[in-house]
Amino acid sequence: LAKTTQPISMDSYEGQEVNITCSHNNIATNDYITWYQQFPSQGPRFIIQGYKTKVTNEVASLFIPADRKSSTLSLPRVSLSDTAVYYCLVAPFSGGYNKLIFGAGTRLAVHP
Amino acid sequence: GAVVSQHPSRVICKSGTSVKIECRSLDFQATTMFWYRQFPKKSLMLMATSNEGSKATYEQGVEKDKFLINHASLTLSTLTVTSAHPEDSSFYICSARVTGGVEGTNEKLFFGSGTQLSVL
Numbered sequence: 001l002a003k004t005t006q007p008i009s010m011d012s013y014e015g016q017e018v019n020i021t022c023s024h025n026n027i028a029t030n031d032y033i034t035w036y037q038q039f040p041s042q043g044p045r046f047i048i049q050g051y052k053t054k055v056t057n058e059v060a061s062l063f064i065p066a067d068r069k070s071s072t073l074s075l076p077r078v079s080l081s082d083t084a085v086y087y088c089l090v091a092p093f094s095g096g097y098n099k100l101i102f103g104a105g106t107r108l109a110v111h112p
Numbered sequence: 113g114a115v116v117s118q119h120p121s122r123v124i125c126k127s128g129t130s131v132k133i134e135c136r137s138l139d140f141q142a143t144t145m146f147w148y149r150q151f152p153k154k155s156l157m158l159m160a161t162s163n164e165g166s167k168a169t170y171e172q173g174v175e176k177d178k179f180l181i182n183h184a185s186l187t188l189s190t191l192t193v194t195s196a197h198p199e200d201s202s203f204y205i206c207s208a209r210v211t212g213g214v215e216g217t218n219e220k221l222f223f224g225s226g227t228q229l230s231v232l
Contacts, residue, residue: 034220043118043205043223044156087155100146100221102156 004088009107018075020106022088025069033064033071036087038105044087048073075108083110114140114210118224125196126232133191133227135206141186142208146221147179150203162189196231203228 005023012018024033032051036044048055050062050071061074075082085105115138125131135145143164148156160181161169168181178200180192193200207223 036221036223041203041226041228043116043207043226044221046220046222049220100158102148102158104155 003101004090004103006086006088006103006106008104009109011109011111012078013111014079015077018078018082018108018110020073020075020086020088020108021070022073023070024088024090027068027090028092030092031068031090032092033062033068034089034091035060035062035073036089038085038087047086078108078110080110080112082108084108114138114208114222116142116206116208116222116224118206118227120227121225122228122230124230124232127197128195131193131196131229133193133204133206133229135189135191135208135224137187137208137222140208140210142189142210143186144209145183145189146207146209147181147189147191148205148207150205150226152203156205159191164189193229196229198231201229201231 032049034049035047037047038044048057048060048062050064052064052068055062063072085107087102087105089100091100117136117138119134123131145162147159149159150156158171159174159179162181162183164183164186170176178194180194183189203226205223205226207221210220210222
């Protein structure tokens with residue numbers, strides 16, 4: 001499975017847009033990119049998933065360039081409650097989770 | 113989205129006792145579930161893959177006799193920490209794989225809320 005690299009931590013302020021970039025140079029043709037959010041003492045929560053170009057849902061956008069070697073999670077107008085760890089994962093869209101490896105994630109701190 | 117229920121959320125036990133953690137998929141069938149362990153401020157570490165109707169597949173370094181996994185139905189997987197010791201204290205998380213159809217998108221994982229195990 002493709003290895004991912006993310007910044008260890010990021011700081012932002014309420015109301016700002018936050019972009020977290022994940023590098024996955026060895027992504028395979030049938031790999032999808034999925035982002036999860038984890039609050040302390042809770043299980044990760046699915047945020048968004050994509051394969052190429054741009055995906056948007058009610059909480060975030062995911063930008064994937066043509067070469068798919070990286071992806072950027074965009075959180076619009078963050079609030080204090082967005083303080084969490086964000087994980088980028090790459091795996092085949094079918095049957096690929098048997099060896100899913102979580103990286104260190106990005107610890108986002110949103111300040112007042 | 114798909115809901116995975118994990119119980120209990122927190123358990124404190126004495127050293128030497130066994131603790132069972134349940135993971136249920138509430139609105140879908142999960143032929144495959146995963147068990148993770150997480151230490152404070154660390155990432156999730158995959159312990160084992162739980163397959164309905166067959167033996168679990170354990171990751172290297174994880175003692176299968178220590179961490180017993182049973183996946184007897186399509187909606188329930190259990191992790192039993194046998195003869196628990198203080199070093200087993202950790203946050204345990206289960207997840208279930210959802211194939212395309214539930215969300216109208218591709219396969220993804222949904223996670224339980226986790227179980228904080230403290231062994232005294």
